[in-house]
Amino acid sequence: MKKISLAAAALAGSALMTGVGHAEHHALSDYELIDRDELFGNPVASQGRISPDGQWVSWIAPDEGVMNVWVAPASDPSNGKVVTDDRHRGISNHQWTVDSQYVLFVKDNDGDENFHVYAADPETGETRDLTPLPDGIRAQLMGASRDRPGVILVGTNERNPQLTDLYEYNIETGERTLVAENPGYAAWVTDNTYKPRMALAPQPDGGMKAVYLNEDMTPGEVFADIPSEDMLNTNIVGFSRDNNTVYMIDSRERNLAAGFAIDLTTGERSLLIEPDKADLSGVLVDNETYEPIAYSTNYLQEEWKALNDEAANELQFLSANLDGEYQILSRTEADDKWIVWAGSAEAPGQYFVYDRSAATLTPWFVTRPGLADAPLQPMHPLELKSSDGKTLVSYLTLPPGSDPDGDGRPDEAVPMLLWVHGGPWARDSYGYNTVHQWMANRGYAVLSVNYRGSTGFGKDFTNAAVGEFAGKMHTDLIDAVDWAIAEGIAQEDKVAIGGGSYGGYATLTGVAFTPDRFACGVDIVGPSSLVTLIESFPEYWKPFLAGTWYRYVGDPADPEQRKDLLARSAISRIDDIRVPLLVGQGGNDPRVTKQEADNLVEAMQAKNLPVTYINYPDEGHGFQKPENRLSFFAAMEGFLGTCLGGRTQPIGDSFEGSSAEILAGAEYVEGLGDVESGG
Numbered sequence: 261m262k263k264i265s266l267a268a269a270a271l272a273g274s275a276l277m278t279g280v281g282h283a284e285h286h287a288l289s290d291y292e293l294i295d296r297d298e299l300f301g302n303p304v305a306s307q308g309r310i311s312p313d314g315q316w317v318s319w320i321a322p323d324e325g326v327m328n329v330w331v332a333p334a335s336d337p338s339n340g341k342v343v344t345d346d347r348h349r350g351i352s353n354h355q356w357t358v359d360s361q362y363v364l365f366v367k368d369n370d371g372d373e374n375f376h377v378y379a380a381d382p383e384t385g386e387t388r389d390l391t392p393l394p395d396g397i398r399a400q401l402m403g404a405s406r407d408r409p410g411v412i413l414v415g416t417n418e419r420n421p422q423l424t425d426l427y428e429y430n431i432e433t434g435e436r437t438l439v440a441e442n443p444g445y446a447a448w449v450t451d452n453t454y455k456p457r458m459a460l461a462p463q464p465d466g467g468m469k470a471v472y473l474n475e476d477m478t479p480g481e482v483f484a485d486i487p488s489e490d491m492l493n494t495n496i497v498g499f500s501r502d503n504n505t506v507y508m509i510d511s512r513e514r515n516l517a518a519g520f521a522i523d524l525t526t527g528e529r530s531l532l533i534e535p536d537k538a539d540l541s542g543v544l545v546d547n548e549t550y551e552p553i554a555y556s557t558n559y560l561q562e563e564w565k566a567l568n569d570e571a572a573n574e575l576q577f578l579s580a581n582l583d584g585e586y587q588i589l590s591r592t593e594a595d596d597k598w599i600v601w602a603g604s605a606e607a608p609g610q611y612f613v614y615d616r617s618a619a620t621l622t623p624w625f626v627t628r629p630g631l632a633d634a635p636l637q638p639m640h641p642l643e644l645k646s647s648d649g650k651t652l653v654s655y656l657t658l659p660p661g662s663d664p665d666g667d668g669r670p671d672e673a674v675p676m677l678l679w680v681h682g683g684p685w686a687r688d689s690y691g692y693n694t695v696h697q698w699m700a701n702r703g704y705a706v707l708s709v710n711y712r713g714s715t716g717f718g719k720d721f722t723n724a725a726v727g728e729f730a731g732k733m734h735t736d737l738i739d740a741v742d743w744a745i746a747e748g749i750a751q752e753d754k755v756a757i758g759g760g761s762y763g764g765y766a767t768l769t770g771v772a773f774t775p776d777r778f779a780c781g782v783d784i785v786g787p788s789s790l791v792t793l794i795e796s797f798p799e800y801w802k803p804f805l806a807g808t809w810y811r812y813v814g815d816p817a818d819p820e821q822r823k824d825l826l827a828r829s830a831i832s833r834i835d836d837i838r839v840p841l842l843v844g845q846g847g848n849d850p851r852v853t854k855q856e857a858d859n860l861v862e863a864m865q866a867k868n869l870p871v872t873y874i875n876y877p878d879e880g881h882g883f884q885k886p887e888n889r890l891s892f893f894a895a896m897e898g899f900l901g902t903c904l905g906g907r908t909q910p911i912g913d914s915f916e917g918s919s920a921e922i923l924a925g926a927e928y929v930e931g932l933g934d935v936e937s938g939g
Contacts, residue, residue, distance in 0.1 A: 286661040291635045293909055294701045296897070298634070299694050300889045302327055303627040307353070308601070308611040310334060311360040312406070312593040316382055317613070318354065318363060319625070325886070326350045329363055331382040334597075337613075337624060343385040344378075349884050358406040358593075362431055366401055371848045371880020373798070374398045377414055379431050390429050393418055398800060400424065405452045406593065407501075413439070413454045421799035428454060440477050446803035449496050451503040452550075458483050458496070466807035467491060483522075486512065491807040492685050493517045493539060493719040501550045507532075509540050515718040519543065519552060532567070539716050544571065544588060547595040558716055560641035560653060561585065561690040574616070581621050583607070585691060599624075605639035605657070608692045635660045637700045640668040641690055644709070644743055646736050650724065653717065654709045654740060655688055656749070657696040662705075669747060675904035676705040676750035678741055678770075678778075682761030684725065684733065685808070687714045702897065703906035704756075705749050711736035711766075713812070729790065729813050730769045730828035737766060738774060754904045758782030758896075760882060761852065767841075768830035768860070775838045780903035782896055784844040785852045785881055788860035789832075790825040791816045796853045834863045840870040840928055842899045844892050846879035847921075861924050872899060872925030872932070876918070887917035891935075898929045911935065 327350030403413035445459035466488035493511035519533030542556035566572035584604030603609035662670035713725025764786015814821035894914035901908035
C-alpha cells in the first residue's frame, strides 16, 4: 500500500482560503486564466471521515490519477495509505462500518447504476465485493446500524428487476440471509435492528400509503396516507434509538415540509421543527437517542438552528470559527470528535477535525489548494420574479473586474450563460460552483435559476410544475434572461443556455421552442423525446413513475398524453432550431439513454444544422472520470468561445486518456478536429 503526506499539498491554515476580491479599473485580461485542470481535475482530497472508534481518519484522493480511499491514524492524519485499488472510474463515496473494522463503498460498472457494495480492510487494504451478483443486478446499501455490528442491510432486485428484496450480509464472511421478499412495495421502512416495520404501497393516483407490516410482510394498518402532491416533500427519515418513535419530514396539510415525531406506542404526533421560509433540509441528531437536536433550511443560503442549549453552543462555536457555510459530516460513537466541512462561493472547501472536549478546531485539508490564489468570484443570491408572480431564488456570478463596486451588476453588459440544474426535482444553491467560476473567469455572467418544480421551496412551488414541461418551467428561465438583459447584466444577442439531465432538456427546449432567445446551447445527457425517455427508464424506477413522471409530464401509454409528450419534446421541433448545439452523452446512461442523443443529432444532421456530438462509452448519467470531464469541458469552452466570444484555453492535450467519441461536428469547435476520437 502506497503512502502519501497530505501536509504539503492539502493541510491548510487556520482560516478558509479566500478568493481575490473585486479590484477597481481592472480589465478581464488582467486576471489569470484559471487552468481547467484545477477546476475539473481530481481534487487533492475530499470526503473526510472519522471512524466511529476515533482511531482512524479516511478520505478519497487520487492514486495513480484515480480516486481511491485512503486511511490514516487519527493521531497522525498526514501518514496516509491507500486501501483500495480502483484503476478505472474511481470511487466517489465511502463510510465506516459501525465497529470501525471496514470501510464500505458502492460502485457501478461504467455508469450503469447497477451498484455493488464493497468492503475494504483499513489494516491490510484487502477489498472484497460483498455482493458478487450477476450482471444487470442492482445492490443498495440500506442500513449500517450500530445495533447490528458486523452486519449490513442490502437491497437487491435480482428476483424481480422492479422490486427490492432485503438481505442481511455478514461483512466478514460475505454470507447473506434473506430478511424479506418484496411482494410489490415501492420501498421498505426498517428500524435500527433491520426489521421491516413499514412499507410504501403505490396508489393509482400517484400517491403512497405507508403501511405497517404484518409478520408475513403483508400490509397492515395505514401509518400515513401520502397524496401525490406531497410525494416529493414527505418521507420517513428514521427511528429513535429504541425504535419506538418515527421521525418524518412532512408537507401534508401545510406548504413547507416540517419535522414530526410519531410515538408508535401511543400514536401521538409531535411537531418538532416548523420552518418559516424553506423546507426542512437537514437534521443533526443526538448521537445516542437519535432525537433531532438541530436542523437546517436553505432559502438563499443554508442556515442552521439549534433545538437545545448544547446544540446551540456547538453551532455558535462553529459559526464563530468558520467562514462561510459548514456541514457536520462524520462523528465518533462517543461524539467527542466531529469532521466538519466549511466553504463558500469563493472557497471550494476545507475539512476540519473538531475536538469537542478540547474545544479545538484543527484544519485538516483543502479540497483544491491549487485555487487558493485564483480570482474566484462572489456568487450573488437573488429573488427574481416570474411573469406570473412566483419568486425564483437564483444565483449570479460575474466576470472578474466587471463589477468594481460589488453591487452584482457589471459596469457594462457581458455575454451570459444560463446554467440550468437537473432533476428537475432538485435545486441550485449558494456555494462554490465549478461551472460558475470557470465561465465567469472566461468572461461570462453565469445565472442559475430555481424554476418552478425545484425542491426546497415548499410543495406549492414544486407542484406548480405539473403539466409545465416546455411550458411555465421554461417561461421561468426566459423571465430570468429578460431580467438579466433589462438589468444591464447580459448582452441580448449573446446568451447561451446549458445544463445536464433536465438542464439538458431545458437547453433543447430553449433552442427549439425559443430559438430567438439563445445564441447556442450545451446539452449534457438531456432527453430529446419525453416519450422515449419515460419508456426507457430502468425497471426499478417504475414503482415511482405514477407520482412523478406520469403526474408531472404524462404517461406515454395513453394516446392523448403521448401526443402531448411529443409536442413538449425538441425532437418534434427540429425545424425550429437555428443555433449551434453541443451534445455530450454517456454511452451507459440508464436514465437518459444514448438513443436520446443519437436521434436528436441524426435529425439535426438531416437538416444540415450545426451540431457537435461527443459520446463517452464508459460513462453514465454524467462524467465521472476526470479525463472525460476535462475533454468535454475543453470542447464546451471552445464552443462557447466561438458562440459568445469569451476567453478560451486551447484544447491542447485535454482529450488525452479520455474515451471521447467525437461523432459529429468537430468542425464547429476550434481545435476539436485535431483530436483523435475513439469513434
